[in-house]
Structure formats: C-alpha cells, structure tokens
Amino acid sequence: MIRIDNSSAVPIYEQVKDGLRGLVTRKLLGPGDQVPPIRGLAELLVVNPNTIARAYRELILEGFLESRKGEGAFIARGAVSRASNGMESIRRRLVDHILLSRRAGLSWKDVQSAIQEAKEEDSNVEK
Amino acid sequence: MIRIDNSSAVPIYEQVKDGLRGLVTRKLLGPGDQVPPIRGLAELLVVNPNTIARAYRELILEGFLESRKGEGAFIARGAVSRASNGMESIRRRLVDHILLSRRAGLSWKDVQSAIQEAKEEDSNVEK
C-alpha cells in the first residue's frame, strides 16, 4: 500500500506519514480504521521500527491518528481534513524542490518533461 | 550568478555545485574558464570558505573542475557533458519526488499548481 524510496532525500518517516495521509485522501482508509502495528509495518516496508514509531508519534501529535492502549492505532475522526492540510505541505515541498532544480540550471522544459515522465511511470504501476 | 537558499534542506555545498554546473549548461562558463577564487565566492554568497572549498573539491573529484595550486580553479575539458549528466540526475530526482508526492496522495492538478506557484516565485526573484 505504501512505497518507500530509500534513496530519496525525503526522510523515511516523512514518507510513511505522507503514505498514510495518502491512503486517507484516496479513501482507502477512513476514520476509525485501524492502521498496521508498528512492528508489522516496519517489517513490511523493511525499515527500522523506530522510524515507523516516529511517524506514528508525529501523526498522533498532529491529531491524524489516535492510539488506544493495548489495541493499536486508528485513523482519528478529524483525519480527513487534517490529511488535506498535510497535502498542502507536500505540495509546498514540491514547489521548493522545483525552485531548487531551477536554481541548479534546469529549464522549465526539463521540468515539464519530468512531469511527463512521472505520469508515464505512474500509470505503469497503476493496478 | 548563483543563488543560495540557506533554509533549504539541500546542503549549501550541493547548491554551489549545482549552481556551477548550471552556469556551464547555460553557456555562461566554458572549459578553460576560471571559476571565482574560493574566498571570493565565499564572501559573495556569505558562506564559510570551507563550504565553497568542499564544493570545489567534489567537483574536482568528479572531473568537472581542475585546480592548479596557486593559480586557481578552472572548468575542465569534459565539463560540458558532465554538467548535462548532472542536469539529467537533477531531472531524475525531480521525477522521483513527483512520484513520491503522488503516492502520498497528491493529485496531478496539485502538481500543476505547484509548478505554477514555482514559476511565479521564480520570476519574483529574477532581477
């Protein structure tokens, strides 16, 4: 459900947070649904459990997740709106990345070609 | 000629490297041309000389620059093709970032709006 890019500059715990938010905005998960246990998800994504724990911790602080002792973690009631707030920060990160690439000499044509390439690769992975 | 974003997650020395590569791809600098002295560029960009020295050092290891002790640093012969290779990897990094954002739930419309926003901010900084 969530894919991790180890070689990305974006920290893994952020990718995990983004991934969970994505599942909610894409309606694959909703308020009240249980998210995988830390250890299970860590095993699934082949990352350190501490990394998952950090992602969950921050999502809980943010009010996106709720943890119930002894039961696990669940999507919180206000998660849908909070997820779209999260989307905004993801968008902003992309804007910054584009600006940096520009500063490094990338032309707008290159930027457009990058989007085209991403679209093609994206549809390839579609299920 | 080179702009630095101190608050970026991308290290300053990488921004300097990208900036120099950009000057070559934009034909503002070519093989044999001398690049600014370390201390001068450091003063210009208001960063520590060590940081510039590191950028130059890595560009030398990469074969993009050549340095002659006591004379200065110069764009190497093979720099043009290396620079375009570098551009390609910057483009590729952007593709990956877009895919990551998509997986996190960002819509293509959001991606387009991000580009639009970047374009606006980019022209603001232009002098």
Next chain:
Amino acid sequence: MIRIDNSSAVPIYEQVKDGLRGLVTRKLLGPGDQVPPIRGLAELLVVNPNTIARAYRELILEGFLESRKGEGAFIARGAVSRASNGMESIRRRLVDHILLSRRAGLSWKDVQSAIQEAKEEDSNVEK
C-alpha cells in the same frame, strides 16, 4: 589496525582511506562489515573527527563504503574490487615515483637500497 604518519606529506584523510582499503584487501574486513564510528576512530588515531568524516565521505562517493544515518558506515558490496583497483593505483604511483627518482639520477642500486631500508624500518614498527 591503521597507522597514521602525522609528519607525512600525504594527507591524513588519504592515509585513513588507504588504511581502510588495505584492511579489505588483507581480508580483515569484508562487504557488510561495519567500520568504526567516526568519533571512535578519530579518538583512536588521535585526529579530528572531521578528518575521519572526510575520509569516510570520499570512500562513500567512491562506492567503497555505505552509510546509514543513525546506524553507522559499512563496507559496500563492490568494495573488494574497488579496493584492488585502489591498490593498483598505489602501485602505479610508486612506479611513477621510482621513474622520477631515476630521472633525477638515482641508480638502481640506490633504489634497491631504499627498499632494503624500508623493509628494516617497516619491521621495526611491527608489533
């Protein structure tokens, strides 16, 4: 395991790089093995941590080491062949130095006596 000559013209960070490569060619370290933490090795060799960090950084750029943030640095998969390539370039450097000495008028007899002297000093330092 690694010996450093502070008074040598060869920079310390190069000696550290050579030393690590040597440990691999001598099979004392292999792919996947963890190398000492930067600060630990710095203390051991009585040099500044930055100097060790630079050696590690360049070995990473070279593909000889891999680092995982918060975990440590490890010998990379392709390290063995890269190490022997490195040995080859060290050997080549020695050939060039000998030729240089010859051009400067050193006789082959002098060259042999130099090796003899090196052998003696080498065994003196051995523990």
Next chain:
Amino acid sequence: MIRIDNSSAVPIYEQVKDGLRGLVTRKLLGPGDQVPPIRGLAELLVVNPNTIARAYRELILEGFLESRKGEGAFIARGAVSRASNGMESIRRRLVDHILLSRRAGLSWKDVQSAIQEAKEEDSNVEK
C-alpha cells in the same frame, strides 16, 4: 633533458631541482657549465617561470648553482659532491613513499613488481 610529471605528488620545483642534480651526477653537465635561462627552461618544460625561479634560487642557496649578474646561472664548483648529497634526499623520499604504500596495504611482492615495471619503462625511454 629534464622530464616533468605534472600529476606527481612531488612539487614541480623539486622535480626541476632533482632533474638538474641528475644531469650532473650523470655527467651531462659539469662545474662551470651554464644552465638554461629561467624563461627558456620554463617555456621548454611548460611550467610557470616562478617555479623555475624557485628551483634555481634554492639550488643557489644550496651552493649547487652560481648566478653571475647579467650572464646567467652556472653549475658551481662544489656541485658534484652536493649533487650526491641531493641524491641521498631523493633516496630518503623514496623510502618514505614505500613505507606509506606498505601502510596502505601494498605487499612486498607488489613493491618488487613496481620496480620491475619501472625498469622496463625506463629502458624503453633510453636513448
């Protein structure tokens, strides 16, 4: 008559000094003979005149060369014995280089093969 290796770790001015000493030990030049003017030699070896000037200056301080105003520089009377003293420092430099290579993991077998290779290349260039 003198060959320069730009990529060597040995500074160019030292190579020039060594080269001149070599010409004397090989009896191609003797006391009273004039050495080339700084500018001419610099042009011949394609190096900065300052570099040649430094080599000559140090050889004069050492008593190996003598300069006569308006005439040029000449091999000094005591040059032959001083040249062999110089040979000793060249030999010592070689010993140090071998020790460093050893420390970097080079085996004695590799050292011997390096000498063999140097011998072959040396005879190729012989006139």
Next chain:
DNA sequence: GTGGTCTAGACCACC
C-alpha cells in the same frame, strides 16, 4: 548512539 553539515580560524604549499 550514529552520520552530516557548517562555521571560525590557523597553517602550509605553490605561484
């Protein structure tokens, strides 16, 4: 705890 970045400032070598 790990590695990574940056600053500040000193010292050396070469031209």
Next chain:
DNA sequence: GTGGTCTAGACCACA
C-alpha cells in the same frame, strides 16, 4: 594571491 589541510566545536537528523 591561489588552493589544500586540519583543528575545534556547534548543531541537526535519524535510529
């Protein structure tokens, strides 16, 4: 003047 190395010490990110 140029680049190159090293130290000292601070701060951040990640596990």
